[in-house]
Amino acid sequence: MTFDHFKINLLQPNESAAFFNLIDNNRSRLEDFFAGTVSKTLTLDDTINYCVEIQQRIQNKSYLPYIITDTITNTFVGIVDVKNIDLNVPKAELGYFIDSNYSRKGITSKAVELVLDDIIETYQFKKILCRIGSKNTSSIHVALKNGFELEGTIRKDYRTTKGEIVDLNYYGRVF
Incomplete structure (x- = not known):
C-alpha cells in the first residue's frame, strides 16, 4: 500500500533496528x-526478540x-496495528x-484508511474497534475521520504506566 511518499507493509523479520528506532524516538x-x-523494546536485543515473537503472531493471524x-x-514513521483478532x-x-x-499531517488518517480497506478485504472483518484515551483528541479525530462511531466511554478502564487510571472511549465501525 502506498500514498504520497509513504508505504505501508507488515513488519518484516529484518526490520528490528528500524522498529526499535521508531519506538525509542517516541518512547515517552x-x-x-x-x-x-514499549516494555518489549527497551534495547535493540529486546526488540530483535520481540520481532521474532511478532513474526509468529503474524503467521498465526493474531497480530x-x-x-x-x-x-x-x-x-519508519508510524504503525497501524491490528490486535485482539477474533x-x-x-x-x-x-x-x-x-x-x-509527522503528526498532524493526515498521514495516520490515510494509513488507517488503507489498512482498513486491506484487512476488510482480506479477513472479511464485520467489526473493528478502537479503544482511545478520552483525552487523546488526535487519535479520536483519526477514528472519526475513518467512519468510527463512539459506542461509549468506559470509566476507569485502563491503568497507564504512570499508574493513573483513565477513561477509555470505545469507537466501533461495522462492515
Whole structure:
C-alpha cells in the first residue's frame, strides 16, 4: 500500500533496528497506551526478540503490525496495528501512532484508511474497534475521520504506566 511518499507493509523479520528506532524516538509519548510494545523494546536485543515473537503472531493471524515508512528517508514513521483478532466473529481492534515529527499531517488518517480497506478485504472483518484515551483528541479525530462511531466511554478502564487510571472511549465501525 502506498500514498504520497509513504508505504505501508507488515513488519518484516529484518526490520528490528528500524522498529526499535521508531519506538525509542517516541518512547515517552507511547509508554502509557502502547505499554506492551514499549516494555518489549527497551534495547535493540529486546526488540530483535520481540520481532521474532511478532513474526509468529503474524503467521498465526493474531497480530498484524503495519508499518508506515517515509520512502524519501526510508525511515519508519508510524504503525497501524491490528490486535485482539477474533476470526470467529470476525472482529479486531485497531491501534495506531505516528512519530511526533509527522503528526498532524493526515498521514495516520490515510494509513488507517488503507489498512482498513486491506484487512476488510482480506479477513472479511464485520467489526473493528478502537479503544482511545478520552483525552487523546488526535487519535479520536483519526477514528472519526475513518467512519468510527463512539459506542461509549468506559470509566476507569485502563491503568497507564504512570499508574493513573483513565477513561477509555470505545469507537466501533461495522462492515
